Amino acid sequence: MYDVTIIGAGVSGIFMAYQLTELHPEYKIMLIDKGKKLSDRNCRARSQQECSCNGCDQYIGFAGLGKSEGKFNYTNDFGGSLGRKIGIAQSEKLMWEVDHILCSFGGDKAELYHTYSLELEEKAKNVGLDVFTTSVRHLGTNLSFEVFQNLYEYLLERIDLRFETDVYSIEKAECFEVTTSTGNVKTKNVVISTGNSGSEWTYAQCEQLGLVPGPARLDLGIRVEMRGDQLTSILKDTFETKLHIQREGFEGTTYCMNPNGRIIRKYQHGLVMPDGQNKREENAQGNNLNFTLFVPSFYSSKEEADNTAQQIIGGINRGGERIVVQRLRDLKKQEATTSTILSSNSIVPSLDGEAGNLIDEVPNIYLRALQEFLDRLEKLIGEPIDGETLLYGMDGKFYEAKIQTNDHFEAEVEGLFLIGDCSGETHSLSQAAASGLYVANLM
Template sequence: MYDVTIIGAGVSGIFMAYELTKRYPEAKIMLIDKGKKLSERNCKARSKQECLCDVCDQYIGFAGLGKSEGKFNYTNDFGGSLGRKIGTVQAEKLMWEVDRILCSFGGEEAELYHTHSPELEVSAKSVGLEVLTTSVRHLGTKRSHHVFQSLYEVLTKRIDLWFGTDVYSIEKSDSFEINTSKGNIKTKKVVLSTGNSGSEWMYRQCEQLGLLPGPARLDLGIRVEMRENQLEAILKDTFETKLHIKREAFEGTTYCMNPNGRIIRKYQHGLVMPDGQNKREQDKAGNNLNFTLFVPSFYSSKEEADLVAQQVIGGINRGRDRIVVQRLQDLKKQQATTSHILSSNSIVPSLDGEAGNLIDEVPNIYLGALREFFDSLEKLIGEPIDEETLLYGIDGKFYEAKIPTNDSFETDVTGLFLIGDCSGETHSLSQAAASGLYAAKMI
């Protein structure tokens, strides 16, 4: 009989397991994941057609999305609602505890930087924008791999870990019985930490236990690629910034700003989207800066949100890796960008997209939001946005519909907990990890 069984070895599950072993060294802990050990997560496919994984390990397996660039934002301003759930002071304290743990496993080699700029906040407010601030520990892919491998080596000596394991059912009586592809497990408590990748499975399990999800959120937005020096006026004191715009019809936030970065393809939920890659992940720095302006929408269910994503993003993809790119100048003229025009553009695209017209591909709310954002941004930087700036359609951020949990992340089924992104409360590595620490303290 296990004391606690954690299903999902992403950052929330890892940090919870680590904290449990410190607080309760005699407890019997199991950590299960459908994916592979970190050392075996080697998929480098550049498209879903090239991927030969039964379960693609770009997103699934030990460390989950923490295996990617390992960007930890320590803030309550964005990245989830953990602060509203457990209190902003406690949430911030736990995020800094996450940082301390990362540093104890080699993360201190990545310099901590801050985006706070009082002068910029005042200037942004005067043009109708808000600056969201954070402190950032950006590990990078190689260092992130080292940090999480070191955590794995500690955990493997203290708990049981099963990889490549399918969980078929979770049944509740006095305790829980988990039926898996490797046999049955009896456990006193169950923690689901399956992230966004395991949402369909999680909803099925929760439904069988009488738990139903609520409304869901979906963020879509245009990824922008512009001259790297165009934002010098607002980036002189910070490596990046995060700007928020709110109007009567919409609100939007810039995410994943990458000075000297490039745009790559992101594969999630069978969809292909433009994503930003930091210059630290490249052999040499680029000449462009990129970011996405995400606009959130809310739906009655996760199924409805996923259907919209399939219609919008899937409609652009057309069953392949298609991403549309258009110059700002052509968008303003409501005309398509051609491949000939793109070949002579002064801002050279870092992603091989298909030249076209976003007006025909993207719902107007996202284009309208971007136009209004650019109007305010031009006032903030004191110059027009270069009309050869490139716009890519369309990026997406996916969220879980919330299944109600109490202040300890426990559901209405006694002994069943939801943490990390699958709880619907966190949307970032730092808040997900912090939720794991918190649940370990409360359980």
């Protein structure tokens, strides 16, 4: 009989398992994941069509999405609602505990930096923008691998780990019985920490237990690629910033700002999207700056949100990997950008997109939000945005529908907990990991 069985070895599950071993070394703990251990996560496919993984190694397995750039933002300004659920002070304390743990396993090789600037905050407010602030420990792919491999080796000596294991059912009687492809598990408590990648499985299990998911959020936005020096005046004291605009009918927030980075293709939920890569990543150094302005929408169900993304982004993809790109000047003129125009553009695209017209392919609310934001940004930096700035359609950020849980992340089924992104409460690595620590502290 296990004391705790954690399903999903992403950051929330890992940090919960770690904390339990520290607080309760006598506990018998199982950590199960559909994917592989970290050293075996080796998908090298250049496209989703080429990938033959049973659950792509790029997203599923030990460390989950923490394996990618390993960017930990320590803030309650964005990245989820953990502060509202457990209290701002408690959330901040736990996120800094996450940072301490990361550093103890080698994360201190990455410098901590801060985005707060009172001067920028005041200037932004004067032009109708808000500044979200954070402290950042950006591990990068290589260091992220090292840190999580160290965590894996630590846990390997203290808990039971099962990889490449499918969980078929979770049933509750006197205790929980978890039926898996590698044998059944009896356990006093079950913690689901499957993140966004396991949403369909999570909902199916919750439905069997009589739990109903609520509304869902979807963020869609246009990724912007501009001259590398365009935002120098507001980035002189910080590596990046996060700006927010709110107007009647929409709000938008910049995400994943990458000075001197590049744009790459991101594969998620069967869709292909433009994504930013930081200059600190291998072969990612460039001359441009890129970010996405995400606009959130809310839907009655996760299925409705996913269908909307499929219609919009899937429509752009046209069954392949197509991403459309347009110059800002042409968008303002409501004219298509042609491949000839693109080939002589002063801002050289870092992603091979198809020249076209976003007006024909992107709902107006996202174009309106971007243009209003760029108008305000011009006032903030004191100069026009270069007309040859490139706009890529379309980026997406997916969220889980919330399964109702109490203040301890416990569902209506006693002993069943949902943590991390699958709880619907966290949307960042730092908040997901902190939720794992929080629930572990209560056990």
